[in-house]
Amino acid sequence: MNIREHLPLVEAPQSVWDAIEVAMREGEYGSARQLPRWRVAVAAAAIFLVAAGIYWLRVRQAGWIETSASASANLRIGDIGTVEMGPSTRLRVVVDRADKHRLRLERGTIYARIAAPPRMFLVDTKSGTAIDLGCEYALTMEEGGSGVLRVTKGWVAFQWKAFESLVPAGAKCRIKPVEGPDVPYFEDAAPEFVQSVEQGALTSMLDSARVRDTLTLWHLLSRVAPADRARVYDRISSLTPLPAGLSRERALALEPETLMQLREELAWKW
Amino acid sequence: MKTAKCLLLAPVALICASAVASAQTFTFEIGSPVAAQDFRFKAAPFVFRTTGCGEPQKAEISATAQGIVDSGRRSMTLKVAPSSKPGVYGVFQQWDAGRWAVILKGSCGGAQAGAIIPVGPKGFVREASKFFAHHPTEGEIDAALKAFPEGGYK
Numbered sequence: 001m002n003i004r005e006h007l008p009l010v011e012a013p014q015s016v017w018d019a020i021e022v023a024m025r026e027g028e029y030g031s032a033r034q035l036p037r038w039r040v041a042v043a044a045a046a047i048f049l050v051a052a053g054i055y056w057l058r059v060r061q062a063g064w065i066e067t068s069a070s071a072s073a074n075l076r077i078g079d080i081g082t083v084e085m086g087p088s089t090r091l092r093v094v095v096d097r098a099d100k101h102r103l104r105l106e107r108g109t110i111y112a113r114i115a116a117p118p119r120m121f122l123v124d125t126k127s128g129t130a131i132d133l134g135c136e137y138a139l140t141m142e143e144g145g146s147g148v149l150r151v152t153k154g155w156v157a158f159q160w161k162a163f164e165s166l167v168p169a170g171a172k173c174r175i176k177p178v179e180g181p182d183v184p185y186f187e188d189a190a191p192e193f194v195q196s197v198e199q200g201a202l203t204s205m206l207d208s209a210r211v212r213d214t215l216t217l218w219h220l221l222s223r224v225a226p227a228d229r230a231r232v233y234d235r236i237s238s239l240t241p242l243p244a245g246l247s248r249e250r251a252l253a254l255e256p257e258t259l260m261q262l263r264e265e266l267a268w269k270w
Numbered sequence: 271m272k273t274a275k276c277l278l279l280a281p282v283a284l285i286c287a288s289a290v291a292s293a294q295t296f297t298f299e300i301g302s303p304v305a306a307q308d309f310r311f312k313a314a315p316f317v318f319r320t321t322g323c324g325e326p327q328k329a330e331i332s333a334t335a336q337g338i339v340d341s342g343r344r345s346m347t348l349k350v351a352p353s354s355k356p357g358v359y360g361v362f363q364q365w366d367a368g369r370w371a372v373i374l375k376g377s378c379g380g381a382q383a384g385a386i387i388p389v390g391p392k393g394f395v396r397e398a399s400k401f402f403a404h405h406p407t408e409g410e411i412d413a414a415l416k417a418f419p420e421g422g423y424k
Binding site for chain 2: 115116117118133134135153154155166168169170264267268269270
């Protein structure tokens with residue numbers, strides 16, 4: 001990661017400037033003697049060393065990179081892509097290796113364009129980790145840990161403890177403090193479906209779901225109460241035919257292999 | 271004697287019917303790149319798989335892009351990239367501005383399958399895609415290109 005291209009401006013301490021000014025004034029109003037060149041060189045070197053030291057301290061030890069309210073910045077992520085930082089964004093480099101790149105996004109918006117095998121690029125937040133699976137996405141986080149993940153190409157997994165949301169291109173996912181990722185949904189879904197997702201209104205969600213919204217319904221299977229799980233599964237199967245060998249009972253029991261098989265099949269409708 | 275002939279012919283008819291049925295179900299299914307679960311296809315406009323082919327690894331698949339650019343017809347051959355899953359493939363965009371559709375042709379044993387898949391800035395247009403039990407004809411391709419909305423699919 002080429003951090004040097006994105007230095008924040010660091011000012012030398014005032015004492016250095018004062019010393020230079022005194023030296024220059026002595027030359028102008030004093031005995032009219034010329035300021036020796038070596039003193040100017042020493043002063044310049046001192047300014048550089050102090051500034052570099054402050055930079056080293058602030059970036060290498062703390063690793064934070066921050067943009068102002070009116071600025072943005074581009075980070076190159078090794079050879080695998082770029083991350084554009086929006087205004088008022090603060091992030092830190094956690095890992096910067098050839099085989100893994102990891103950032104921590106404290107607040108603000110990043111837009112990542114990554115061309116690499118899965119799981120080489122990760123972004124930690126207060127409410128979970130975005131795991132690149134080959135994609136382009138925008139991740140916006142508030143200080144309190146709430147945020148939104150929007151994917152424009154490929155797909156991203158967002159993980160928090162036991163919860164993981166798979167967000168493909170064209171879909172978005174809200175991120176909640178403490179709770180992690182919400183169920184993802186396609187941005188072209190009907191307004192009533194979107195509203196139902198945001199309100200957690202299951203019946204309305206099931207009623208207004210299209211085939212493509214099985215993305216959301218699949219995620220709901222493992223998040224609704226057991227008593228509601230059958231409603232969700234049956235709605236999925238009414239929207240699209242499922243493979244003959246897929247066991248309803250095992251899906252309702254949240255057997256991982258069955259859920260994965262169901263997801264792989266539904267993905268052809270997303 | 272007649273009864274014996276009927277008893278003999280019935281299973282034969284059943285086998286023939288099954289063979290015919292299998293041949294007729296060879297078809298393409300299209301999906302967004304996430305369906306392939308292969309990061310190499312993340313930039314592909316779509317991925318597709320064959321269904322109803324007894325030996326998917328032996329299916330012969332080809333793809334072309336056909337389009338209308340500045341009122342003129344254009345055509346280009348596309349590379350069909352196999353994924354790690356048998357029978358799952360992707361194609362990559364090689365066209366620029368204009369109205370374009372990807373034409374898929376497949377053969378599996380004696381069966382054929384075809385598809386015309388219009389594409390736009392956001393990838394494939396599922397609702398406008400057409401699937402056939404034969405290779406698409408020039409007339410079918412022409413009709414699909416003429417059916418593009420004014421300004422193309424958004």
